[in-house]
Amino acid sequence: MTSIPAQDRHRGFREAIAGTDIEVIFEADMKWLEPEARREMESALARFPKIDLVYAHNDPGAHGAWLAARAAGREKEMLFVGIDALPQEGVAYVRQGILDATFQYPTGGSEAVETALRILRGEPVPKRIVLGSRVFDRSNVERGGDPLP
Secondary structure (H helix, E strand, O other): OOOHHHHHHHHHHHHHHOOOOOOOOOOOOOOOOHHHHHHHHHHHHHHOOOOOEEEOOOHHHHHHHHHHHHHOOOHHHOEEEEEEOOHHHHHHHHHOOOOOEEEEOOOOHHHHHHHHHHHHOOOOOOOOOOOOOEEEEOOOHHHOOEEOO
16 A cells, blocks of 8 residues: 555545445455465455455455465355456456456556657647546456446
């Protein structure tokens, strides 16, 4: 939670579930690392007999949690969701049935370069640029996910 992306993802998740009946029963800072996520999930599994869903701020975190749940024989009891949708991680894990979903988190690098070039050429640029996010799940992973509204 010492990085801006982690803080943004955490805040966005908390805002999204505010006012719902979703109850967060365990939180841990896994420092973006799969082994740390696995260790933290082992702790959660020892404390809680029922876990419905695991959300991690990146795909390696969700994968580490899944590995811990699989080692405990509990991976089929819950859903696993990650962020980043990198082809060799999140998207691959969805294809393999490990993750139930991953969300693409665009960095905006290409949009920033394009905008800078337009400014240098003296062209107008929008004041607000919204980056397109996508969700990948079993129903859409083969067609490249679906855009989020």
